[in-house]
Amino acid sequence: MRRRVDEMDIVVCVKVVPKVEQVRFDPITKTVDRASAENELNDADKNAVEAALQLKDRHGGKVTVLSMGPPFFEPFLKLCVAMGADDAILLSDKAFAGADTYATSYVLAQAIKRLKPDIVLCGESTSDSGTSQVPPQIAEWLGYHNISYVSQISIEDRAVVAKRTVRGGYEVVKVPLPVVVSVELGSNTPRFPDFKRKRWAEREFKITVWTANDLELDLNLTGKTGSRTDVIELQSIAPPQRLRKFLEGSEEEKAKTIVKILKELKT
């Protein structure tokens, strides 16, 4: 099949995170018990996958999901394939473990260099650490442009036209490809996998796993060794003590009490 001129080769970076509501903190060992929580695809990354699939629907091309993490990420990458992604690559190696955003973005960038896409989509941030730094850092390693907090994307004459949230509103920017775009959480409704494709993804599809040997890497820049920062301690923030007093009575009485509380606070 002949390639259409505007076909998009798209990479989507996704990460698997523990469900925030289920994460338990052990105050004695000062660690997060990730095992007690179920994992899920980072919410904003689902929006990024959906945005990629919409671009593919419009322009044709290929969507590859890319993730750096341990082998338990695999079923979640298959979920992306079930949604409609064409390929999935997991970057998994002991040499990548313990990475901060600097070392994470480096490995992701080196993998993207091998894939040479037109556009890279990420989520706006991850819900576990939520720094929003990985996408612009990937862009800088690659010398690509980047656009953050994007809620709408289109492609016009080899450039991305994107609506991005800014303080007080939004702006529409036009930036030449290749670009790393971070997609705003909640900016679209991720599609449900079709039953047949889901079954195929689960049973037949094979994820590509790349280790450090498959990439051109300076191992001084990866994993814990390559990181520039350390987490020295975790602390749980105790929720503030609240009165938790229920106001009883009729609607009118409740309204009166609320107004009284408001007035007392004024003084």
Add this chain to the structure above:
Amino acid sequence: MGEIWSFVEVGPEGIEDVSLEIIGKAAELGAQSNTRTAAVLTGWGMEEIVKEVSRYPVDKVYYVEHSELAVYDPAKHAMALHQLVEREKPETVLFGATYNGVDIAARLAVRTGAGLIAHVTYLGIDPSDGRLIGHVPGFGGSIVAVCKFRPGVLQIATVRPGVFEKPSPTGREAEIQRFSPDLHPTDGWKIVERHVAKVVDITRAEKVVVAGMGTGGDLTLIKTLAEKMGAQLAVTRPLADLGLAPRDVQVGSTGVSLRSKIALILGVSGASHFVSGIRDVKTVISVNIDRNAPIFQFSDYCVEADLFKLVPRIVEELEKEGG
């Protein structure tokens, strides 16, 4: 020893609040560690603002000026800053964790091999070695990671807006140094459209009314109440996602944190991503139709009621009070 820099951003209403907040923090850290501080601006045709910045507590202002910096383009601004970093070798660069600041900080960190600690809510110096420590809330805001830079790396931190106090002008003017970066005209960002309205900074409001999905997305009633109370209106994330209110008034881990004396919270379930944003509110009153709603765990006064019936009553009572 290298300086502590604050990257100053300019919005439609002038210097961004968070830029002043980090200048204040930098001054404090500088005094504590005997380190000089500087504010850094990148742009074009900003003489007035640069002068204004020099009146805040900084030892110096660097003005990185180039016509290529007229439009906000993170790659170009990071490249320009990188050149100044090479020349001056600062120890620390602070950014506001804003839509633009985050991008420039991230790109600068890669260019310079710097450490980057993001969205901090606390900054301090480890007395044992003089290195910077930042606190980063994670997991929806219930857990804080205490992060520290590796020795010998440039320390870059982005600071969550509304966390530190804004300093007052000093009554004198700091020295201004101009710097012309070597930038070649290249293809980059073009702004096609921009729609921005004046932003109300709800992080510092005294009284806030927060609307959740229990309002069904119609904010008319809530707006009347807020007006009668003299309160600012805020929303939960789903309402902002629907475009019913700007992202700037969204409370929670991916929005802003409130520090108000009072927050009246209407039709909000109390998800952990939300409640991390009301931690510092003095008094929380919540109205929910469901007596078991989690929000009541995080409230001082819990009101089990249908907000559509209760709010008009409150408005009535306020009117009776003549206020």
